[in-house]
Amino acid sequence: IxxxxxxxxxxxxxxxxxxxxxxxxxxxxxxxxxxxxxxxxxxxxxxxxxxxxxxxxxxxxxxxxxxxxxxxxxxxxxxxxxxxxxxxxxxxxxxxxxxxxxxxxxxxxxxxxxxxxxxxxxxxxxxxxxxxxxxxxxxxxxxxxxxxxxxxxxLLEPILSFECKVPSDFVSQVIAIVQKRRGKLLDMVSEEDMMIVKAEIPVAESFGLAEELRSSTQGRAFWATQFSRWAPVPDSMQMDVIRQIRERKGLSTTPPKAEEFYDVE
Incomplete structure (x- = not known):
């Protein structure tokens, strides 16, 4: 709420x-x-x-x-x-x-x-x-x-923490992939000729991530993801996502109103 x-x-x-x-x-x-x-x-x-x-x-x-x-x-x-x-x-x-x-x-x-x-x-x-x-x-x-x-x-969605170690020549490709997937860049650390990119990516946007990283970095990126937290779906997407889920579950695509559930004296 x-x-x-x-x-x-x-x-x-x-x-x-x-x-x-x-x-x-x-x-x-x-x-x-x-x-x-x-x-x-x-x-x-x-x-x-x-x-x-x-x-x-x-x-x-x-x-x-x-x-x-x-x-x-x-x-x-x-x-x-x-x-x-x-x-x-x-x-x-x-x-x-x-x-x-x-x-x-x-x-x-x-x-x-x-x-x-x-x-x-x-x-x-x-x-x-x-x-x-x-x-x-x-x-x-x-x-x-x-x-x-x-x-x-x-509506909340699960967020993954994402950490990727990649040669400096390919860091811009990794950043572009993160941003394209509604990701949020948290930090970048230089380590000799490598860069470590730390970010968050919604689980809903993570499908196909491995293939895209491999092809964009010529297989030279090493990364790990794990569950980080729950976060609200962006306001601009809330109603569309709610309707999609309700439709998939066989519910009316219009969410109910509060007055339908509580009583008055």
């Missing part, structure tokens, strides 16, 4: 209209995302251990750090609900709805990235018949999707 959600909590109703849930969404800082990726923060660790890391290393409040109840991919679910009845009876269904919401997210049915989803309040029907998974899960994923769409979500 492009920004944190700053408005009042977004409400979702269960299909039978007997249950309600309110949520807000924030972006997770990259250092927290990296801690999740490396397993430093995980759903499986003891709550006290996770709470200490989130508080002391990442500045989270004691309440939020203590009440992380689910982690899916790089997304976190925090339970801020206080003083409501029947929460324990439905919380597993809420977690399942959260996992559905972020594992196949609203824009393109691809995983969400780096979201902190906060459960702010809940009202649950006293009769268990009216609060099963078929009611609670949609009540959870729908307002999450609505809130995401209110926060100007962006």
């Amino acid at each position: 492009s920004r944190d959600y700053k408005g009042p909590p977004i409400m979702g109703k269960s299909p039978n209209k007997h249950n309600r849930l309110w949520v807000t969404i924030e972006r997770l800082p990259e250092e927290v995302i990296e801690a999740i990726r490396t397993g430093k923060i995980s759903e499986m660790q003891k709550r006290d251990e996770r709470q200490k890391i989130l508080m002391h290393e990442f500045g989270w409040s004691a309440d939020d750090a203590r009440n992380v109840i689910a982690i899916e991919g790089t997304n976190v679910l925090v339970n801020r609900i206080k003083g409501r009845q029947f929460v324990e009876e439905v919380i597993e269904h809420v977690k399942a709805g959260f996992r559905d919401a972020v594992s196949a997210c609203v824009l393109t049915k691809e995983p969400a990235y780096g979201l902190k989803i906060n459960l702010e309040d809940i009202l649950i029907h006293e009769d268990p018949v009216h609060r099963g998974p078929a009611q609670i899960m949609p009540m959870t994923w729908r307002p999450i999707w609505g809130c995401i769409l209110l926060c100007e979500p962006k």
